[in-house]
Amino acid sequence: xxxxxxxxxxxxxxxxxxxxxxxxxxxxxxxxxxxxxxxxxxxxxxxxxxxxxxxxxxxxxxxxxxxxxxxxxxxxxxxxxxxxxxxxxxxxxxxxxxxxxxxxxxxxxxxx
Amino acid sequence: xxxxxxxxxxxxxxxxxxxxxxxxxxxxxxxxxxxxxxxxxxxxxxxxxxxxxxxxxxxxxxxxxxxxxxxxxxxxxxxxxxxxxxxxxxxxxxxxxxxxxxxxxxxxxxxxxxxxxxxxxxxxxxxxxxxxxxxxxxxxxxxxxxxxxxxxxxxxxxxxxxxxxxxxxxxxxxxxxxxxxxxxxxxxxxxxxxxxxxxxxxxxxxxxxxxxxxxxxxxxxxxxxxxxxxxxxxxxxxxxxxxxxxxxxxxxxxxxxxxxxxxxxxxxxxxxxxxxxxxxxxxxxxxxxxxxxxxxxxxxxxxxxxxxxxxxxxxxxxxxxxxxxxxxxxxxxxxxxxxxxxxxxxxxxxxxxxxxxxxxxxxxxxxxxxxxxxxxxxxxxxxxxxxxxxxxxxxxxxxxxxxxxxxxxxxxxxxxxxxx
Numbered sequence: 394x395x396x397x398x399x400x401x402x403x404x405x406x407x408x409x410x411x412x413x414x415x416x417x418x419x420x421x422x423x424x425x426x427x428x429x430x431x432x433x434x435x436x437x438x439x440x441x442x443x444x445x446x447x448x449x450x451x452x453x454x455x456x457x458x459x460x461x462x463x464x465x466x467x468x469x470x471x472x473x474x475x476x477x478x479x480x481x482x483x484x485x486x487x488x489x490x491x492x493x494x495x496x497x498x499x500x501x502x503x504x505x
Numbered sequence: 506x507x508x509x510x511x512x513x514x515x516x517x518x519x520x521x522x523x524x525x526x527x528x529x530x531x532x533x534x535x536x537x538x539x540x541x542x543x544x545x546x547x548x549x550x551x552x553x554x555x556x557x558x559x560x561x562x563x564x565x566x567x568x569x570x571x572x573x574x575x576x577x578x579x580x581x582x583x584x585x586x587x588x589x590x591x592x593x594x595x596x597x598x599x600x601x602x603x604x605x606x607x608x609x610x611x612x613x614x615x616x617x618x619x620x621x622x623x624x625x626x627x628x629x630x631x632x633x634x635x636x637x638x639x640x641x642x643x644x645x646x647x648x649x650x651x652x653x654x655x656x657x658x659x660x661x662x663x664x665x666x667x668x669x670x671x672x673x674x675x676x677x678x679x680x681x682x683x684x685x686x687x688x689x690x691x692x693x694x695x696x697x698x699x700x701x702x703x704x705x706x707x708x709x710x711x712x713x714x715x716x717x718x719x720x721x722x723x724x725x726x727x728x729x730x731x732x733x734x735x736x737x738x739x740x741x742x743x744x745x746x747x748x749x750x751x752x753x754x755x756x757x758x759x760x761x762x763x764x765x766x767x768x769x770x771x772x773x774x775x776x777x778x779x780x781x782x783x784x785x786x787x788x789x790x791x792x793x794x795x796x797x798x799x800x801x802x803x804x805x806x807x808x809x810x811x812x813x814x815x816x817x818x819x820x821x822x823x824x825x826x827x828x829x830x831x832x833x834x835x836x837x838x839x840x841x842x843x844x845x846x847x848x849x850x851x852x853x854x855x856x857x858x859x860x861x862x863x864x865x866x867x868x869x870x871x872x873x874x875x876x877x878x879x880x881x882x883x884x885x886x887x888x889x890x891x892x893x894x895x896x897x898x899x900x901x902x903x904x905x906x907x908x909x910x911x912x913x914x915x916x917x918x919x920x921x922x923x924x925x
Contacts, residue, residue, distance in 0.1 A: 438782050439716035440789060440841075441829050 394489040394502060395463035399454045400428070400482040401474040406452050412473035413456065416465050419505065421456040432479050451482060457492055459502050511597035515607055517748035522612040528738025529619040533560045535731030536626035540633060542725025543788060543840045547907025548634045549720065549917035555629045555638060559645045563622040566650035571621060572614055574654035575662050585610050606746035616742055620686050621649045623739070627690030630840035632697045634704050635904055638912040640897045644887055648693055652883045656876055660685045666875055676868025678861055681743035683803035683853035684873050689880045691847025696884035700892055703837030705904055714832040717839070722787055729791040733767050736798045740805045759805040763798065766817030770797020773821020781825065792828065792841045793821035796849045803853035807860040816856055820849050
């Protein structure tokens with residue numbers, strides 16, 4: 394099993410959700426986060442004076458999937474979240490040791 | 506029949522004064538919203554407290570001493586309750602139907618007192634986010650009970666300046682108070698800001714300006730619209746009379762010109778900000794509308810609609826450069842009050858001789874200088890005395906935490922988590 398974590402641009406959330414639903418992902422967790430990458434935030438203008446926004450708002454998506462689906466999940470996220478501009482985000486794939494469905498007590502791939 | 510017409514005229518003109526006074530009173534709401542929108546959310550409760558309290562203090566002090574200093578009569582408006590129909594009719598007959606207005610002195614007080622509150626509101630925005638609440642309110646007592654009324658007595662009160670010279674005789678004309686109200690408020694604000702210093706973090710070590718964005722631009726926008734609306738009472742009421750054809754027309758022209766100048770001022774600032782920054786800066790645009798209103802206040806009745814629009818447009822351009830200039834000088838004014846009311850108030854006074862033959866450039870310059878020196882000097886003394894006694898600036902820690910908790914013990918939005 395794999396845990397796929399993706400940081401994406403907030404306005405791309407709906408596209409990513411649709412793309413994941415299409416390939417059969419059964420659930421995702423979404424968090425509003427802030428951070429910076431190579432761009433190091435950006436500058437805005439107020440009454441003629443510049444100020445730096447250090448941390449830009451992003452969306453973090455997490456989804457647990459079976460190992461055979463993981464590659465297609467990554468592909469779907471990359472395709473649906475890409476704009477080609479700086480700040481598109483990243484995808485991280487982690488090995489996932491165990492999953493438990495709390496209601497039934499099922500474990501492993503059954504619980505995904 | 507003639508007496509009944511005079512009574513009716515008295516009733517209409519008194520009513521007109523009261524309605525205009527109520528409109529100007531509403532400007533206090535406009536200032537409250539504008540200022541609370543342009544400060545950070547951690548200072549919202551304090552700036553609102555300041556605004557409601559200064560309005561109340563202004564009303565009490567002007568009632569107690571201010572009106573008597575400005576126009577004579579007794580402390581606490583003694584005798585204002587008396588009504589004598591005979592003298593009303595006699596005055597009306599003497600002035601004639603189209604002559605000077607005869608109205609209830611109580612309505613005159615009401616119209617005047619809201620102007621004092623306006624002048625004081627100008628100060629609160631400039632010193633926002635770092636001044637102690639109670640020192641500010643003590644200053645408000647001096648400003649509204651004495652400093653403003655004395656200057657008002659030399660202008661609208663027609664008295665000689667310390668018995669030396671008479672501004673009206675020199676050709677000083679200020680219809681609704683570009684100088685008497687707005688420049689005066691800005692002069693007091695400037696004195697306070699100079700003693701107070703800039704907000705922490707406003708200017709970088711190399712002197713460049715660091716933006717401190719306002720928390721709520723919808724409030725700032727609503728505040729500006731409310732001020733714009735209240736200004737019809739401010740300028741329209743200053744005609745002092747409605748109930749004859751000539752004056753009714755004059756009132757209509759004042760409304761027209763006031764609105765035209767505000768619209769042109771807004772566009773002027775919008776275009777200037779776009780040209781300078783590459784973006785349509787809303788806060789500058791709002792300042793532009795106010796600049797248009799301030800510039801036309803000195804004389805809204807004699808310019809043509811085209812002239813009023815041009816005056817407003819130029820004021821809208823100047824105000825943007827003035828705000829940037831103040832930052833160059835490290836005069837930290839969170840809402841731009843000194844530029845909008847001071848610089849543009851002065852500019853408005855200097856434009857009057859272009860359209861009003863009764864005024865002279867010399868008279869306008871002497872009048873503006875007199876107002877500035879008196880209000881700035883007297884305010885500086887009061888601020889300085891307060892600095893030595895109560896202190897005027899909050900501690901660095903309180904400034905960082907926000908004045909809401911430090912001064913008022915509550916937050917404006919306790920159920921929201923702060924992102925900074």
